[in-house]
Amino acid sequence: xxxxxxxxxxxxxxxxxxxxxxxxxxxxxxxxxxxxxxxxxxxxxxxxxxxxxxxxxxxxxxxxxxxxxxxxxxxxxxxxxxxxxxxxxxxxxxxxxxxxxxxxxxxxxxxxxxxxxxxxxxxxxxxxxxxxxxxxxxxxxxxxxxxxxxxxxxxxxxxxxxxxxxxxxxxxxxxxxxxxxxxxxxxxxxxxxxxxxxxxxxxxxxxxxxxxxxxxxxxxxxxxxxxxxxxxxxxxxxxxxxxxxxxxxxxxxxxxxxxxxxxxxxxxxxxxxxxxxxxxx
Numbered sequence: 001x002x003x004x005x006x007x008x009x010x011x012x013x014x015x016x017x018x019x020x021x022x023x024x025x026x027x028x029x030x031x032x033x034x035x036x037x038x039x040x041x042x043x044x045x046x047x048x049x050x051x052x053x054x055x056x057x058x059x060x061x062x063x064x065x066x067x068x069x070x071x072x073x074x075x076x077x078x079x080x081x082x083x084x085x086x087x088x089x090x091x092x093x094x095x096x097x098x099x100x101x102x103x104x105x106x107x108x109x110x111x112x113x114x115x116x117x118x119x120x121x122x123x124x125x126x127x128x129x130x131x132x133x134x135x136x137x138x139x140x141x142x143x144x145x146x147x148x149x150x151x152x153x154x155x156x157x158x159x160x161x162x163x164x165x166x167x168x169x170x171x172x173x174x175x176x177x178x179x180x181x182x183x184x185x186x187x188x189x190x191x192x193x194x195x196x197x198x199x200x201x202x203x204x205x206x207x208x209x210x211x212x213x214x215x216x217x218x219x220x221x222x223x224x225x226x227x228x229x230x231x232x233x234x235x236x237x238x239x240x241x242x243x244x245x246x247x248x249x250x251x252x253x254x255x256x257x258x259x260x261x262x263x264x265x266x267x268x269x270x271x272x273x274x275x276x277x278x279x280x281x
Contacts, residue, residue: 035063070173072105072112073164074098074137077178077203078144079118079155086207088266093203094177095141096270101175102134110173112137116144119156121163155180161188170195177201179208181250189257198259202247206265209243211236 036052039059047061076098082091105112114125114137122144125137157180164174165188174196181202192198207213211230230236254261262277264270 036060037063070110070171072101072110073169073172073174074102074112074114075157075160075164075174075176075178076114076116076137076141077118077155077157077176077180078116078122078141081154081179082203084208085205085266086213087205090179090203090205090266091141091144093264093266093268093270095138097177097201097203097264097274098141099138100271100274102137105173106134113172114140115160115163116140117155117157117160119154120159156183158183158185158188161185161192164188164192173197173199175199175201177203179203181247184250184253186253186257189253189259193257193259198257200254200259200261202261202263204263204265206267209240209265211240 036049037060039048039053039061049060049062052060076094078091082094083089085092102112112133114123116122116125123140125133125140155178157176157178160176161184169192174192176199178200179202189198251261260277262273264273
């Protein structure tokens with residue numbers, strides 16, 4: 001069965017994906033004191049334990065250990081727009097991305113919580129550590145590929161952000177996987193970012209950004225329901241430039257709110273991109 005093959009390959013890959021490559025921002029609640037050690041040149045002065053240093057006659061600093069158990073919250077876009085794809089649907093890219101992130105969280109003994117959304121919250125899956133919960137989420141993504149066929153239009157990420165805001169979500173690592181990058185409520189973005197680590201992962205089909213495919217002649221410009229003939233270079237250029245401008249505006253808002261941002265397409269080596277992304281921190 002294909003999903004079992006993905007399981008084995010993914011477990012081999014995730015062994016070192018997150019370990020040591022990202023840290024929680026919640027000093028005081030996510031970091032605990034472990035031991036004392038002798039001061040070295042690269043240690044921060046503020047970590048010096050002056051009382052212990054005075055008693056021993058040696059310059060000692062406090063050594064901390066990060067608490068690895070956190071809650072990983074996944075906001076998964078399963079609406080009609082995620083079914084689009086020239087070579088493969090965007091929801092398949094979403095599934096592969098979630099597999100790697102989900103198994104990584106599981107390997108780190110983190111709790112996993114999932115929200116499925118479109119223009120409303122479709123389903124919530126409460127936090128658990130168990131592998132069974134991860135598989136349950138995976139199967140729900142697969143099932144929702146069929147559900148998405150009966151939906152209409154684009155997703156609304158604000159329904160998820162509002163839900164997280166109302167729950168007063170804090171001390172969590174939140175991943176949003178969606179193709180949406182417009183009309184997002186900046187207020188929710190900024191408030192949630194003060195209490196959580198956020199990663200917004202935009203998932204696109206490469207064709208959406210370039211309008212290039214030698215056998216494709218027409219593409220619907222969903223912003224205003226106009227039909228763009230990709231042989232019409234004027235309309236094609238206008239579409240590409242407008243999309244690029246909107247995406248850059250969205251990225252600036254994300255970065256200004258201290259979120260992390262990653263863009264993936266159907267052509268991306270997902271594991272490599274995720275590994276390099278978290279290695280940079």
